[in-house]
Amino acid sequence: DTEVTQTPKHLVMGMTNxxxxxxxxxxxxxxxxxxxxxxxKPPELMFVYSxxxxxxxxxxxxxxxxxxxxxxxxxxxxxxxxxxxxxxYLCASSQGTSGSLYEQYFGPGTRLTVT
Amino acid sequence: xxSVTQMEGPVTLSEEAFLTINCTYTATGYPSLFWYVQxxxxxxxxxxxxxxxxxxxxxxxFEATYRKETTSFHLEKGSVQVSDxxxxxxxxxxxxxxxxxxxxxxxxxxxxx
Numbered sequence: 001d002t003e004v005t006q007t008p009k010h011l012v013m014g015m016t017n018x019x020x021x022x023x024x025x026x027x028x029x030x031x032x033x034x035x036x037x038x039x040x041k042p043p044e045l046m047f048v049y050s051x052x053x054x055x056x057x058x059x060x061x062x063x064x065x066x067x068x069x070x071x072x073x074x075x076x077x078x079x080x081x082x083x084x085x086x087x088x089y090l091c092a093s094s095q096g097t098s099g100s101l102y103e104q105y106f107g108p109g110t111r112l113t114v115t
Numbered sequence: 116x117x118s119v120t121q122m123e124g125p126v127t128l129s130e131e132a133f134l135t136i137n138c139t140y141t142a143t144g145y146p147s148l149f150w151y152v153q154x155x156x157x158x159x160x161x162x163x164x165x166x167x168x169x170x171x172x173x174x175x176x177f178e179a180t181y182r183k184e185t186t187s188f189h190l191e192k193g194s195v196q197v198s199d200x201x202x203x204x205x206x207x208x209x210x211x212x213x214x215x216x217x218x219x220x221x222x223x224x225x226x227x228x
Contacts, residue, residue: 041221043218090159
């Protein structure tokens with residue numbers, strides 16, 4: 001099973017709302033990632049968790065707050081977003097993060113619209 | 116810096132035509148190379164990979180060969196189908212780089228009957 005699941009599939013939120021995106025994998029992977037993808041662009045890395053610890057934060061604004069409750073789950077908490085934050089948010093996972101090649105497996109994404 | 120360059124799209128082909136999507140990368144170290152595919156409204160799927168020079172990755176009729184001398188990893192398919200219509204991303208990964216993928220800009224493929 002090489003599946004990464006994400007919920008919700010679509011989300012519409014106002015600029016004062018607080019919402020969360022969820023990601024889950026049951027492949028025993030120890031690294032999980034959040035990417036942001038704008039239309040007709042490649043994914044941009046936001047955060048990397050390795051063994052449930054944040055290892056990379058690509059200078060993402062604090063209105064995005066990641067959380068890794070356990071090795072299978074990854075959340076992205078959203079607060080006071082701007083319309084320009086509207087995008088497809090992709091979660092990915094891999095066996096590990098360094099020392100050798102670890103393929104990343106992507107979820108289907110959450111389509112976020114900020115109004 | 117590290118970069119991946121893909122040919123501009125969209126590429127429009129008739130069904131059963133031959134496909135080539137060009138990809139070149141900057142050669143710092145010995146990266147691993149990938150092709151990902153994104154169908155409309157979906158996430159990215161790993162299509163194929165190659166980890167060292169002269170490796171050929173293949174899957175679902177698609178192939179790409181890791182060419183160190185030309186720093187290229189061009190995607191090819193002998194006979195495309197309408198169902199192959201998607202955006203294709205070339206990506207490189209360098210061991211020890213925190214498992215950060217560097218993506219190309221993506222190439223949209225449209226296959227018509």
